[in-house]
Structure formats: structure tokens, C-alpha cells
Amino acid sequence: MNNRFVPAALAGAVLLWIAMPAPAQSPALRVLAGNGVKAVLDDVRAEAERAVGRPLNIEYSTSASLKKRIAAGEAFDVTIIATDAIADLTKQGKLTPGGHNVARAGVGMGAPAGAPKVNIATAEAFKQAMLKAKSVALTVDGASRATSEKAFERLGIADAMRPKIKLYPAGRAPEGVAKGEAEYILTLMSEIIPVKGLQFLGPLPGDLQNYTTMASAVSTGSKNAAAGKALVEFLNRPAMTQTIKKHGMERVE
Numbered sequence: 657m658n659n660r661f662v663p664a665a666l667a668g669a670v671l672l673w674i675a676m677p678a679p680a681q682s683p684a685l686r687v688l689a690g691n692g693v694k695a696v697l698d699d700v701r702a703e704a705e706r707a708v709g710r711p712l713n714i715e716y717s718t719s720a721s722l723k724k725r726i727a728a729g730e731a732f733d734v735t736i737i738a739t740d741a742i743a744d745l746t747k748q749g750k751l752t753p754g755g756h757n758v759a760r761a762g763v764g765m766g767a768p769a770g771a772p773k774v775n776i777a778t779a780e781a782f783k784q785a786m787l788k789a790k791s792v793a794l795t796v797d798g799a800s801r802a803t804s805e806k807a808f809e810r811l812g813i814a815d816a817m818r819p820k821i822k823l824y825p826a827g828r829a830p831e832g833v834a835k836g837e838a839e840y841i842l843t844l845m846s847e848i849i850p851v852k853g854l855q856f857l858g859p860l861p862g863d864l865q866n867y868t869t870m871a872s873a874v875s876t877g878s879k880n881a882a883a884g885k886a887l888v889e890f891l892n893r894p895a896m897t898q899t900i901k902k903h904g905m906e907r908v909e
Contacts, residue, residue, distance in 0.1 A: 682710035685883050688726065689736040690719045691798070691827050692761050693870050695850035695903040697736070700896070708886045717826040719868075720797040726750050726875075733878040734887050738799060742871045752881070755873030756892040759905035762867045763800045764845035765857045768836050776858050783811045785840075786820075793822045793829040793838035803866040804842040810864065830854055844868060845904035856904070869908050 685708060689697060694716050697704075705711055719738035726735060726745055735742075735751070736758055745751045765776055765785075776782040786792065786808070794801045801823075808814040822838045833841040834853030841848065848856050859865060872891055874884035897907050 682883075683880065684711040684713040685734060685880055685887060686732045687712055687714040687734045687736065687887070688722045688730075688732045689714055689716050690722065690738065690870055691716050691795075692719075692844040692846050692868060692905070693736050693758060694827075695846055696759065696896075696900055696905065699899050699903065700890075704887060704890050707890045708883045710880070710883055712887075718795060718798045719870075720799070721826055731877065732875050733880050733884045734872060734874055736870055736872045736891070739869045739871045742873050746873065749876060751873040752876050753873075755871050756888055757869055757871045757908040758891050758896075759846075759900040760867045760869040760908045761844040761846040761905045762859050762865050763803045763842060764848050764859045764904070766830070766833060766841045766843070766848035766851075766854045767839065767857055768834055769853050769855045771839070771855065773855070774857060776861060778861050779811065779864055782807075782861055782864065783813060786811075786813060786817060789820055789839050791820050791822050791838040791840070792817065793824055793833050793841040793843075795827075795829050795843060796823045796825060798826070798829075798843060799868045800843045800847075803860070803864075806866070807860060807864040849904040867906075 697714060701712060719741045722735060722737050723741040723745060727748060727750065739757065742751060742755060746753055774785045776785050794804055808817045824832055829841050829843055830847050830851045832838060834851055845859060848854055872888045874881055874888060878884050900907055
């Protein structure tokens, strides 16, 4: 055999290998998720991608905003939003029945890290803290805004609080308060506890509290329904309990 031809043959094989198309990657699973579960999903994202066998393309906003987009026909594979929105969209034929509750979160109060702590353990203590506050951040269409404003009404301080409220777009309030743009924030506890630059002061006390339960469901128009169902099942595993608790949420059966 003429050895002069061996390098040439190897070079040809390498060029042929380089020219071969790469194996097609599974398309990303498009997930529309409420801000309340962001910290949980960010924590388990890599593990979830391995479990479903494809990358996750996650977009976060308020449940109210995502509900409108889904109702209008936006394409997606899985959504994780408030249970009342899940129920309505399922009735509209936008979601496949058989989703699961993921977790619930109550409304809490936060302040910039290092700011003086205040006592909000009772309704009266919370009332006094609000009356003394210079500004309070709320999310425009977040479920926590309705809970907070209802609390103001029940405490008889709605008029006093109105000029103090700073409204933020979805997902922006925690960052704004961490930068000192407002003295306090009232939002889901799961949106306060994980944020660097914020300190968690406590949950709304007693019967001022209200919980938002987030559930997952697959789009009826999904072309990746099997992978979507796998993600829903992944989030429903008992192993998720500790991660959910770590980020200020509670498991819901």
C-alpha cells in the first residue's frame, strides 16, 4: 500500500465529517410563567431541561397579563399562572385539562437591605408602619396589589395610602425598591425573599393575608405536548417541596 495516500484519505474523511449537518436539537419549550414562581423555576431550570429533554424558553410577567395574551391566541407550550386564570383559560379551550397546582405564596412586605426593620406582626402594627411610610411599591396588575389595597381599605387608611403608592410594571417593583426608589414593597413573598438588595420584613398579618396559588397546564395548541406534560409532572414531584419552601412559597396538593 502506498502510504502517501493515507494522509489524503484521512483529510478527505475529516472534511466530509465537518460538512455533515449537526444533529437537530429539540426545539425549546416555550413557558409563560407568573413572576411569583420565577425564583423556583430559575433554581431548577437546568434539572428541568434535562428531565424534559429540551431547553426552556421562559418568559415572566403577571398572571393577569399572561392570561390576556393566552386568551388572545399567543403561541406557547406550558403556562404557570394563578389558578383562577388557569380555570378560565381551560374553559375557553386554551389549556389542556389535567394540570397541577405548583405552589402558593402569600403577600409580604420588604424594604431595601440595611433599612431599619419595622414590626408588622399585627394588623395595628402594619397599619402604623403604612401610615408612617413615605412610599410603597406595588405591581400594576399583580394579584398582590388587590390584596394590599383591600388591606388598606379594611384598616381605614386607603385615602392616606393613595398618594404614597408607586406603581411598577410586572417584575420591576422588587428591583426598584432594592435600589431605594421606594421605602417598602408589598408583593408576593416569593418575589421578595430571593432578591439581592431586599430584606423581607414579614407576611401580611392575620386576616389581611391572601394567598395566590400557581398552577401549571399545557397549551391545547402546543406542538410539544409530550414535553410540556413532562415539565408539568416534573414540577409536581415531591422533591420540589424544599425548593418551593426555600423561595417563600408553600406546596399545594
